[in-house]
Amino acid sequence: MAALPRRIIKETERLISDPVPGITAYPDESNLRAFTVAMDGPDSSPYEHGVFDLELYLPDDYPMCPPKVRFLTRIYHPNIDKLGRICLDVLKDNWSPALQIRTILLSIQALLASPNPDDPLANDVAEDWKKDEAKAIGVAKEWTSKYAKSHTASGSAE
């Protein structure tokens, strides 16, 4: 494997010393290109009070290509499928090496706050969302409490 570029080291250091509010990201001890991420559901969203686990991996070509990110916690969201894959432009064609891990994670958090059923990844969820948004939000809330860790619990633990 190629040596760890300085940029990754720098980014990692900053993620730890100056974390994004509501997001924690730590590199694996065995592989400094793999991160374990915990993301709070944004306030006033169906995912509020939930803490979602994600994994993030920096390919060899990073930062020329985007990091690979996936939800590990089940989530009911039109742009996130059953496997936890995320439909987000900056993770695909709109990636730019000027973006970083922290900006990507913020984008994902923003996606949670404003689902976009017009550009769906999980088609059934998007259908539900379009048909009856209120009901869909209800399911999302239900799933959040069912699958995600409780934010308050983790908050109080801290």
Added chain:
Amino acid sequence: MANTKSSYFDKLRAKRESQATKELPVSSELPQEALPVKEEPLFVEDSEDEFEDAISVQRSEDFTKFKDALTNVLGPLGDHIIEPLYQKFSGYDDKVLLAIDYHLRGDVKMKVPKSIPPITLSMDVKRKRTRGIQMPLTYNKRASPARPTESESKPTVTEWKRFLGTLFADAYATRPYLKSLSYLQKMSIRSLKPRVLTGKQKKRTSDTAVIRLYTSTPGDVSDGREIGRLKEDLTRILAPLLDLCIFEFEVTVALETTKRLMIGDEFYVKIDCFLTSGAFEKTKSPINELDTMKETRTNITNETEEESNLRLRKFAVAALFSRLQIRPVKAKDSLGATQVNSSDENPHQIIDLDSDEDDLENNELSLDELQTFYSENQQSEMLKALPNTTTPPAENFSLQLREYQKLGLSWMLAREKELDVLKSLNSSGSDLEESFTSQSIDELQLMEDGVMNPLWKTFRWPKLESKDVHSDVFYGNMYSGELSLQKPLIKSSLRGGILADEMGLGKTISTLALINSVPYDTRSSFHGDQYASQTTLIIVPMSLLAQWENEFDKANNNLNHKCIVYYGSSTPNLQSVLLNKTKHIPIVVITTYGTVASEFARLQNRGDLFDFPGMGLYSVKFFRIILDEGHQIRNRTNESSKAIFQLQSSRKWILTGTPIINGLDDLYSLAKFLELEPWSNLSYWKMFVSLPFKQKQAKQTLDVIKTILEPIFLRRTKSMKGDDGNPLVDLPPKEVVIEEVEFNNDENQVYSWFKDLAYKQFRDKLNSGESLRKHLWTHILRLRQICCHQDLIKSLITDMKEQNLLPEDTVEHDIFKDHTEMMEAKYKLYDKIDINNSECSICTKTPIDMSEISITTCGHTFCLNCVIEHLEFQKKKNQNRSCPNCRGPISTYKIFKVRDKKDFDFDIYLYDPSKVSSKVQALINHIVTLKDQNLTEPVIVISQFSSYLEIIETELLLRVGEKNIRCLKFVGSLSKIQRQEILEQFNNSAHYGNQITVLLLSLKAGGVGLNLTNASRAFMMDPWWSPSIEEQAIDRLHRIGQQKTVKVIRFIMKNSIELKILKIQQRKKQLGEVVAADEDEQRRVSDEEIRMLFEE
């Protein structure tokens, strides 16, 4: 082995004796029955041991059948006749037929009973001893009145003779004989030559000799009556032997004739052959003889009688030995211990006496075998007796030697016959139990003296009762027919040898240890006035000059010991420096092959070479000469080699890791330099090495080579294990990674154009049958250069572009339409950028070094490498190329760079991507990554094109930035002083902190000798035809002193000719190619390999 052998002999002897006593009284019966049963042949051979063991069980039954069948046809025969026949043929289906045929043909070398001839022999011997020449039973040439013409080559006295073996032969009667011949009836034998006295014919007499048999009675020579002759084939062998008094023969009738003899009747005789003392008298020295043989070949009619005798002798001795089935004792041990030939002879073999079968089987010797031969067989026997504790005197030598180096030093001292020094250097050691005893010194002395001439073979006398003759063995040279009772030793006055340790085992150190152990010639003052008895001359390739000097200083501990470099314009008058009586005389003079050659050429022009001219290298005789990388003189006709041969010294050494490069003849030059008699004689060498090897007698040739080299040759390899079971050298691991690089657009176009051209040529030439190499070499070279950098063939490409030969760019590039557009874009940027606060969003560097800053048309700054990498990546993904920061369109052709400009803050200029090669880009990426990780230890960049190294240097400085990188270039064109400076700077890399030191190393200049263990990373920019050359270059890093894992990255262009070169390398590796070198090799890239290059 020895035990079983001797007990076997005892058994045999006991058996024979008992048989002898039992059978002796019988004398007048049928001969077959009279002969005692005799199963064992004279010359005992292993195969028969085995035979007995294996076959004895089923034998008796089978044998009885065989015997019955045989006697049915041939009448009653004794077991002594049937037994050998049975042994010979029992393995064949038609054994009875074969045996009958064999028996009747009569040229059987059947083993005879020993009971009778030995008795006559011992009588004869005694009688001869007392009476001198007069021998009753055998014809002595001197007494012959029939041959008045010969006297000069005749041995003086035949003092004794000794039984060697027995032949059976047919003779035919030349006159009627009234009585029937009776068994064991004696005959005398004479060689008669026609009495022709005219000049030329006289000289060829032996060819027409006749051997006559006479009836005779003991004690009566003259009275015999001619009865018959031997057949011609045997006559040709026996006649010269009789004439030259080498052999004597005793003939007895072996088969009783039933009736009287008529003219032409055949009868069967037994011939006992005795070697006489005359055979062992010196004839001529082998070398002279060889010369005459050479002449013989060119001008056979003018053969002198002496030469003719030698030729006949050679033929006759070899032929008779072969008929008698006398084989040399295996030359297993050089000390001459006697061993019976543990023969490979097949018991079932028919009469294949002059068989070359063994030879034919092992003819093929691949070069691979040769290599194995080197690493495994060339361990000098002497080593075992040598101590591995020899430590050079500390007052002279400051370094510590490894164990095997100490052993090597012992060997070198022994080779210089400095046994006293060897002893003293060991006794001073604390390790008493391992200290070197005087006993082993004696042993060494013995070995030193006891090297047998490889052309000679040891023969064993038949084990007989005649114990009164000196020894068990005698020696024979089957190449010349010479025989000797004394062991023919090579009397070599040679002091020195070949140290051929593998690269990286410290030949230099070992040599310096030798010099410091024996710096002066302390013994001899009789070498003449010009003898520089205190000075060792070391001749090295130019690239190593500085290194030797450094190593000398490092190893030297004695202030009085100086070393001077004799090179270039500053050459002092050697005679006055080395021969003066007052000042300190340098103990080492280092010079280069080139210096020697040019001095030689100068002297040759003046014509006073051999007269110890005034002042140069040829004006003195050195104490010792050492050739480093001695394979440089492998071509003996080369001027430089000739120059080296003419240098004088009393001790000579050759250091080389690769003694053989092109072929066995490479070794001749080494032997010639070392004055290794007799091999330094070219006709000798050709006779025993070149010719046999050409005739595909590889195995024998290698045996000869082995014998030649064994005493003077030492080679150890890295993988060899020391006494402690560990490898001699424990090096850190080595990782070689191939990194495939893709062409960029531009390169791809140029490459495919040239490739098409080359393929077209290839197809044309393939059908025409012309040499592929000749026509395609340039094309291949161009393709390889494009893989490296287009600028390597810049002018060619420019020309072609001008002539519109290169195809138009098919891909549309985002290029400035014209100069004006470019200038406009450029001037916009002056306002937009803030050099001191620049940040690269790709690698997060801030501020970016001015040398690295690149600016897009949208005004964003990046490190140039980052943005290029980004653009390449997007291109690969077929994405639109966009600015990472604003996603606006950007293009490789629209990137600006910044440079310092006098009187201004900076200057913006357009970056030209066509000047960049993908490979250089890949290299830069690696170096930048290393730099980013603060891995600032020096790296080595290796290429075979020195012009490429120049381009790399420029680009590295430009792209990585002068602040970050320091380039040193080591190429062939540097002078000695420049080289030394470069190496010094390289070794001081640690002082340059943040700067990465890059040593740009030309494959050829850096292939040998250099020590670059300071670095552990190397980048090989382009593949070379032979893997071994690349290995050599890598071994500059991977050698003693290297602490880290050596990491090598080899850049190879994808889908290019380079991949195919890798294939060729692979193939060469499989073939086990002997290390090949420089320009010779280019010539050796074969048509077949060129075909491989063009395979799809």
